[in-house]
Amino acid sequence: MKMRIRRKRRRPGLMLTSLLDMFTIILIFMIVSFEAEDYEFRLNPDLQLPESSARSLFKPAVNVAITRAGVLVLDELVAPFADGRAAPADYEAKQIPGVVDALSRVLSAQQALVDPTLDDEDEGPIVMLQADRDLAYETLYLVMRSARLAGFGKYRLTIMKK
């Protein structure tokens, strides 16, 4: 009678060492690139920012995005464009009424929240502009003028750091 020596079949264990190496490297990379900010900013996906060597720090302000579809103030479309351009009447009048109205409302709301008794060292109403790299200057200037008419005198042009 042949006796067969059966060895207990052990289930092969998972090789976790390699996976742990990979996760450790990914974790270190994520910790290094982690940035926690307390402001909310959304980069508009319909435009591509120009690259710049500017070293000014990113500071949040009233977000205005100029896309081919139109001008968005705080993610709300306030002035539609036709083929990336405003209406000819807007260029002649040197303002976009929709943008002026929207930003005026935003400024009023901001000023209602500001406590006048506080010693505010803020630089005043500021607009942060996101614009596509191929946008014509005349359209950019038109939006800036409209923001000026609404009471915003300073601007921050958002760029992608090189």
Add this chain to the structure above:
Amino acid sequence: MFDRFREARDKPGELNLIPIMNLMITLIPFLMLGAAFYHLGVIPTSLPDKVEAAAEPPKEAVVTLNLVIEAQRMILTASSAAVDQDTLDALRVELPATPQGHDLKALVAQLVQIKGRYPKSDTLVVLPDGQLKYAELVEILDATRERALPGSTPDVPNFEPLFPVSVFSERILGEADAGAGDAQPGAQPGGAP
């Protein structure tokens, strides 16, 4: 018979990696949500402001440069309340475009020369052509804002400021050479944030 027990006793216990894998699975998605894969910056700028002319001339000679940007050339002029008109006219320069685009090297050379004569000057009013692309304008502003000194490296940046305050204006047709813009008489550049 006792070899099996000796083997089990002498064999070192294996690390239980399951808990640390749990930790990794939890931490990595959380950190991925906050990871910055691209970095944003800002270029502060303003539009011209109308201010009352100062009663007394400024003590130090400061010039404000006006840069007209056309498709085929750039025109650099200067304005100042403390410098005589002949000197300002001598600062005027026209820079034709090269086949690669606007001649930024020549522009920077001129700005360095003017900055050397009037070190307190820091304002540049840009008057681009209406069809100039935003990316090209940003490239020109990068050249006029500052320049990297010899020996500057990404790890140890060493920059010399040129004209970091930029003011956007609009050209008035028919006055291209004068660089006249949107500004009202007596207007001064608004302070950039």
